[in-house]
Amino acid sequence: xxxxxxxxxxxxxxxxxxxxxxxxxxxxxxxxxxxxxxxxxxxxxxxxxxxxxxxxxxxxxxxxxxxxxxxxxxxxxxxxxxxxxxxxxxxxxxxxxxxxxxxxxxxxxxxxxxxxxxxxxxxxxxxxxxxxxxxxxxxxxxxxxxxxxxxxxxxxxxxxxxxxxxxxxxxxxxxxxxxxxxxxxxxxxxxxxxxxxxxxxxxxxxxxxxxxxxxxxxxxxxxxxxxxxxxxxxxxxxxxxxxxxxxxxxxxxxxxxxxxxxxxxxxxxxxxxxxxxxxxxxxxxxxxxxxxxxxxxxxxxxxxxxxxxxxxxxxxxxxxxxx
Amino acid sequence: xxxxxxxxxxxxxxxxxxxxxxxxxxxxxxxxxxxxxxxxxxxxxxxxxxxxxxxxxxxxxxxxxxxxxxxxxxxxxxxxxxxxxxxxxxxxxxxxxxxxxxxxxxxxxxxxxxxxxxxxxxxxxxxxxxxxxxxxxxxxxxxxxxxxxxxxxxxxxxxxxxxxxxxxxxxxxxxxxxxxxxxxxxxxxxxxxxxxxxxxxxxxxxxxxxxxxxxxxxxxxxxxxxxxxxxxxxxxxxxxxxxxxxxxxxxxxxxxxxxxxxxxxxxxxxxxxxxxxxxxxxxxxxxxxxxx
Numbered sequence: 150x151x152x153x154x155x156x157x158x159x160x161x162x163x164x165x166x167x168x169x170x171x172x173x174x175x176x177x178x179x180x181x182x183x184x185x186x187x188x189x190x191x192x193x194x195x196x197x198x199x200x201x202x203x204x205x206x207x208x209x210x211x212x213x214x215x216x217x218x219x220x221x222x223x224x225x226x227x228x229x230x231x232x233x234x235x236x237x238x239x240x241x242x243x244x245x246x247x248x249x250x251x252x253x254x255x256x257x258x259x260x261x262x263x264x265x266x267x268x269x270x271x272x273x274x275x276x277x278x279x280x281x282x283x284x285x286x287x288x289x290x291x292x293x294x295x296x297x298x299x300x301x302x303x304x305x306x307x308x309x310x311x312x313x314x315x316x317x318x319x320x321x322x323x324x325x326x327x328x329x330x331x332x333x334x335x336x337x338x339x340x341x342x343x344x345x346x347x348x349x350x351x352x353x354x355x356x357x358x359x360x361x362x363x364x365x366x367x368x369x370x371x372x373x374x375x376x377x378x379x380x381x382x383x384x385x386x387x388x389x390x391x392x393x394x395x396x397x398x399x400x401x402x403x404x405x406x407x408x409x410x411x412x413x414x415x416x417x418x419x420x421x422x423x424x425x426x427x428x429x430x431x432x433x434x435x436x437x438x439x440x441x442x443x444x445x446x447x448x449x450x451x452x453x454x455x456x457x458x459x460x461x462x463x464x465x466x467x468x469x470x471x472x
Numbered sequence: 473x474x475x476x477x478x479x480x481x482x483x484x485x486x487x488x489x490x491x492x493x494x495x496x497x498x499x500x501x502x503x504x505x506x507x508x509x510x511x512x513x514x515x516x517x518x519x520x521x522x523x524x525x526x527x528x529x530x531x532x533x534x535x536x537x538x539x540x541x542x543x544x545x546x547x548x549x550x551x552x553x554x555x556x557x558x559x560x561x562x563x564x565x566x567x568x569x570x571x572x573x574x575x576x577x578x579x580x581x582x583x584x585x586x587x588x589x590x591x592x593x594x595x596x597x598x599x600x601x602x603x604x605x606x607x608x609x610x611x612x613x614x615x616x617x618x619x620x621x622x623x624x625x626x627x628x629x630x631x632x633x634x635x636x637x638x639x640x641x642x643x644x645x646x647x648x649x650x651x652x653x654x655x656x657x658x659x660x661x662x663x664x665x666x667x668x669x670x671x672x673x674x675x676x677x678x679x680x681x682x683x684x685x686x687x688x689x690x691x692x693x694x695x696x697x698x699x700x701x702x703x704x705x706x707x708x709x710x711x712x713x714x715x716x717x718x719x720x721x722x723x724x725x726x727x728x729x730x731x732x733x734x735x736x737x738x739x740x741x742x743x744x745x746x747x748x749x750x751x752x753x754x755x756x757x758x759x760x761x762x763x764x
Contacts, residue, residue, distance in 0.1 A: 179578035185652045186571055190583070193568035193622065197587060200619050203603050204595020210602070221602075266494075272487055284750055285495045291742050293681035295699045296735055299706025300501055303731065310504065313520045342497070350754055374480050399592070406597075407684045411707055425597070432598040433688055445596030453593050 211443035224439075231443035240427065245402075248423040252401045254337045260397060262341050263348030264390065268378060270349065271356050283353075286346025298411035301339055302326065326412060329419040336412065336421070351393065352386055359385035391469040399456025402448060424448050502743070509533050509732035516729055533733035543734065545694060546701035553697055554679040557617045561675040562668070564621045569630035570656045575639075591624050597688075604689060615689035616682075616697070623678075626671055633667035634660050670752050680742065698738055705734050 170178070180187065206221070211231060213224040235241060266286070273279040289297070304310045305325040312322040325331045363381050372380065406425035413421035424444065432441030456471075464470045504523055508516055512528030519527055537543055571577070572584060600619065609615040637660050645655050661668060683699035690696060 176578055179576075183574070183577055186574055186577060187579075189567050189652060189656075190571040193564060193571065194583070196564060196621055197590065199607075200600070200603070200621070201590040201594065202586075204599035205593070206595075207599025207602055208595050210599065215602075217602075217605075269487055269490060272483070273491065274484070278488070278491075282491045282495060284747065285498050287750060287754070288743070288746060289498060291677055291681075291746060292739060293683070293699055293702075293742075295681075295683050295702045295706065296739055299702065299731070299735060300505060302707060304501070310522070314522070317521065345494075346498070373477065374483070410684075410687075411703065428597055429688075433601060438598055438602060442596070442598045445598055449593055449596055456592055 208442055208446050210439045211446045213439060215439040215442070227439075231440045232447065234440065235444050235447065240422070243419070244422060244424050244427055247420060248402055248404050250420075251333060251336060251404050251423065252397075254333055255340060256397055258337060259341045259344065259348070260394070262345050264352055264386075266345055267349040267352035267356060267386075268382065270353060271382065272374065272378075283346065286349070288346070289343040290347035292343070294408050295411065297339065297343060298408065301335070301412065305335065327414065327416045329417045329421070332413070332417045332420040336408070340408075352389060355386040355389040356382060388467075388469045391463055391467055392471065395456070395459040395463050395469070395471055398459035399452060401455055402451045502739075505732045505735050509729055509736050511729060513729045533729035534737070536730050537733045537737050542693070542696070542701045542704075543698070543737070546696055546698035549695060550680060550698040553613065553616055554676050556613070557620075557679040558672060558675045560617055560621050561623070561626075562671060565623070565627050565630055565671060566656065566661060566668075568622060568627050569634050570652075570660060572627070572631045573634035573637075573660075587624055587627065601688060610689060611691045611695075613695060616679075616685050620685070623675070626674065630664070630667055630671060633664045637663050666752070666755060670755055673749055673752055677742065702734060702738055706731060 210221055210224065212226060212228060213221075214227050214230075215221065215224045219225075270279055270282060273282070302309075306312070307322050307324050311325070316322070323331070325335060359381065363385075364377055367377050367381060402424070404423040404425060406423070406429050409421055409423055409426045410429065413426065425448075428441045428444050428448075431437050431444075460471050500522075507523040507526045510526035510529055510531070510533075511519075511523070512530060513532065515527045568587075572580065572587075574580065577583075604610055604615050604619060609618065641659055641663075642655050645659055650658070681699060683697065683703055686695075686697050686700045687703075690700070
């Protein structure tokens, strides 16, 4: 054991650890040699301690009845009271269902859509046309969500463009954004509209990395484009697909609040209210800090478990992993 | 090129049509908004269905938009948040990336672990909100600039780029008496310009488009960024305040076209810059992908 550790040290610091130094001496030497670098690191370390580890410490209030006057540490402990009231609250299952379903539909339609677009783009022979399509399809990614939601409000309103067009084929006007039944469809499809092009980039890059001799060999063997796609391209980008799938699994229980907040209203809460928007309403607008901190902690822990297990499963069944 | 089979030719045609359809579906909403914003308000209200050109041609709606003090102050505020925010982002990210790209730091792995951990676990909205309040940043521009000073994902991308700078260059600079700051600003950053450009673009676009931190932290309307003003106009539907001075019957009509003009005014900078910057955006994604 001893020798192994020592070897590791030698390998990393070949010039300095030739003699046996204690950990303390090594650290002192390192600080003396690199003090300017540590000084440069100071603002960065401070930033992460305050703005990332600070809130993690602040999560303590999930187990307390936080009052600003008593502070985080001074407020009385209440154990799992807030978790209890969340799990047994009337909105618990609704929030879980909405959050998971939005993610599920996105995984079902949005995820393959980007891959499909990459495969189709790859089949375009004229480079100029390909670049043109790419440029246009990436554009919506850079448009602010407020503008996108604003356009949706306008097009989907009772006398908006969509209803005008439906009127031509004698469909009665539908108030899309005020009907709970339409929310998931609208949310996921607009997400695809905005993200499909950008999402395809990573697969296109992956396709570009496939060894061209594989295609040459397949052509000589008389494989059609169709077969080349199925036997070379798709297997070639499989690692990327798996990695993206792992990342997606890790996010199964998180839907960002920003877009939902703009699009939902009390009429559509039944299908639209997700964990993050619930935390925003209860926490920021109604100031139940401890309760919503508990909800947020629950959400973070589940997400952590999901991404770690997705990674572990992928490591076992294939060679692909995030870490 | 090898001759195509009939099936491949048919597929090629269908594929091209599909891609043209995609372009149309992507672009048409913007074109509709543009045409509507230039249209004569009264005839636009009468019109049903798609627009293929503006109905009439005037800039009334744009005049109304620029008369709105909230839009102009929102624009000014956003420009400030973009400039100051991006500067802070870059400085902090470059510092962090430089430190983490050094080879012989005793605490490097510990720092790296602590930083990457924040990507998979975070305190969440409420504890951060309380923290920002405790630091006295509530209702100040600082709340939009400091809490997001470093994007961990960008930090890791920049570190990867910095690691690619040849060690020999740094060594020889050191022999010539250059300190760490000199090496960072005179050697490492100039040699990593493509990545720095990507970072500037990503951070700047992020600040331009963001509304949520402002919604959470700002109370004072004079500090609102453009996106929060837009939210009021587009989502909360309050163009009334903008069309004061217009005859009552025209108010509703012009209200509609004002919304479209507002969208154009707030999106134009991005759409105009986009074709030139597009290749950098894409490059950034690829740098990130190589790291994985």
